[in-house]
Amino acid sequence: MKPSISIINATRKARKVVRVPEARLGGVVRFRVRHILVPTDFSPVARKALRYARPLAKRFGARITLLHVVAPVTYEADYGYGAVTRYVPDERAMCAARRRLGSMARSKCQTARQTAALVRSGYAPDEIVNAACKLKTDLIVIGERSARCSSPNTDPTTAEKAVRSSPCPVVVVRENGAELLKRRNDCVIRQIGGIK
Amino acid sequence: MKTKTLKAKTTNRLAVQNPEAPQSAGLRLKVIVVPIDFSAESKKALQYASKLAAGFGAVLRVIHVVETAPFLNDLPNVVLTRSENEMAKEALVKLQAIAQDEIDELIPVQPEVRIGKPYREIVGAAKVLGADLIVIATHGYTGLKHALLGSTAERVVQYAPCPVLVVRENQNEFI
Numbered sequence: 420m421k422p423s424i425s426i427i428n429a430t431r432k433a434r435k436v437v438r439v440p441e442a443r444l445g446g447v448v449r450f451r452v453r454h455i456l457v458p459t460d461f462s463p464v465a466r467k468a469l470r471y472a473r474p475l476a477k478r479f480g481a482r483i484t485l486l487h488v489v490a491p492v493t494y495e496a497d498y499g500y501g502a503v504t505r506y507v508p509d510e511r512a513m514c515a516a517r518r519r520l521g522s523m524a525r526s527k528c529q530t531a532r533q534t535a536a537l538v539r540s541g542y543a544p545d546e547i548v549n550a551a552c553k554l555k556t557d558l559i560v561i562g563e564r565s566a567r568c569s570s571p572n573t574d575p576t577t578a579e580k581a582v583r584s585s586p587c588p589v590v591v592v593r594e595n596g597a598e599l600l601k602r603r604n605d606c607v608i609r610q611i612g613g614i615k
Numbered sequence: 616m617k618t619k620t621l622k623a624k625t626t627n628r629l630a631v632q633n634p635e636a637p638q639s640a641g642l643r644l645k646v647i648v649v650p651i652d653f654s655a656e657s658k659k660a661l662q663y664a665s666k667l668a669a670g671f672g673a674v675l676r677v678i679h680v681v682e683t684a685p686f687l688n689d690l691p692n693v694v695l696t697r698s699e700n701e702m703a704k705e706a707l708v709k710l711q712a713i714a715q716d717e718i719d720e721l722i723p724v725q726p727e728v729r730i731g732k733p734y735r736e737i738v739g740a741a742k743v744l745g746a747d748l749i750v751i752a753t754h755g756y757t758g759l760k761h762a763l764l765g766s767t768a769e770r771v772v773q774y775a776p777c778p779v780l781v782v783r784e785n786q787n788e789f790i
Contacts, residue, residue: 471778474642563772579769582753582781588663591772591779 452479456556458486458547458581461519464562464594469527471592472560481557482533485524486550487516488543508540544580552586559589644671648746650678650737650771653709656752658717660782664750665718667780673747675724677714678740679706680733703728734770742776749779 457472459465469485476483491506520536539546551559563578575583582589649664651657661677668675681702710726718724729736741749753768772779 471642478642575769579772582769582772583766585781585783588783589781591775591781593775593778 452476452481452557454554454556454558455481455483456486456547456551456554456559457483458488458543458559458561458577459520459523460487460543461523462562462564464564464592466527466562467594468560468562468590468592469523471590473527475558475560482535483524484535484537484550484554484556485520486537486539486547487520488546489513489516489538489540490543491540506541513538513540543577544584547577547581548584548586556587558587559585560592561589562592562594564594642671644668644673644747646676646744646746646748647673648676648678648737648741648744648749650680650733650749650751650767651710651713652679652733652767653713654752654754656754656782656784658713659784660750660752660780661713661717663780663782665722667748667750668722669719675714675718675722676740676744676746677710677724677726678737679710679726679728680736681706681728681730682733683730699730703730733767734774737767737771738774738776746777748777749775750782751779752782752784754784 452475455472455476457465457469459469469483472483475481489509489512492509493504493506495502496505497503516538517536520538524534524536537550539550547559547561550556559581561578561581563576578589578591582591644667647664647668649657649661651661664675667673681699683699707726707728710728714724714726727740729740737749737751740746749771751768751771753766768779768781772781
């Protein structure tokens with residue numbers, strides 16, 4: 420394929436853009452993102468993470484797995500040899516989460532090749548890492564709330580804990596971070612730049 | 616604290632645009648910031664960033680931060696063998712070499728060395744440069760090692776103005 424040259428307005432400074440065959444680039448073609456895990460707690464920042472995951476999945480032809488972790492019900496039990504803490508999955512909450520995740524997958528992830536919903540019971544960071552290991556995901560896209568004390572001694576968030584022991588690269592999306600998503604008129608600007 | 620910045624000229628390279636990538640993806644990646652500490656992990660992060668830059672037609676801003684040692688500067692009897700500026704200059708040469716060796720020649724790269732607290736400088740650079748993504752490596756220490764050494768990547772995740780891709784050593788790779 421013969422490279423063609425065009426100008427785009429991708430950055431403030433005009434740059435020459437060379438279109439080269441993908442094989443020579445070794446760029447996106449070599450990415451093997453086949454499976455993206457999106458942990459969600461149904462919060463706005465988790466929805467934002469899903470908004471980032473969708474175009475990535477579309478771009479790479481990956482499938483998305485939505486994961487929600489329900490905290491188990493804990494109670495003290497005494498079987499005659501001292502009190503023990505028991506953890507029991509909260510079935511009612513898990514059923515509700517399954518329904519909600521299912522509807523979210525149907526409504527929000529229509530563009531993705533395939534979307535699955537997974538509900539687990541346990542400690543959120545551990546379950547996220549376990550699910551990523553079991554499903555052999557290539558990427559985790561997770562949201563993180565911005566409201567955080569500046570002291571380093573505060574408890575790390577779920578996203579931070581997941582990052583620390585994740586088996587694959589993690590994209591952390593911040594609540595008040597800059598928007599990476601393309602705005603509608605960006606396409607128009609790019610096309611006009613191309614014509615010039 | 617005063618912050619000094621050493622910048623190399625943008626290498627005269629042509630931006631590469633994958634014919635399909637920007638149109639099909641709903642992502643707008645123009646500037647990718649990659650902090651480098653010359654470790655194997657950070658080179659891995661650079662690989663990820665360069666692939667993404669190639670795919671999305673983005674500019675790579677490769678940053679190294681020389682950490683200050685104020686507690687040593689304040690002591691009267693301690694003489695530092697090398698000044699921070701010297702270290703910064705050396706780091707800049709190293710960065711340029713890495714940019715030449717590790718990154719495809721068609722991707723625009725701008726190496727930059729800053730002096731200060733690493734996470735502050737990285738976050739500051741991301742804000743100033745209007746970064747769309749930070750690609751950073753982490754050592755992934757846990758337990759006592761984590762408590763003692765901490766992690767720049769974690770701090771960057773906490774304070775970053777944009778999404779952060781965290782890459783760790785010994786994990787599933789998608790490149």
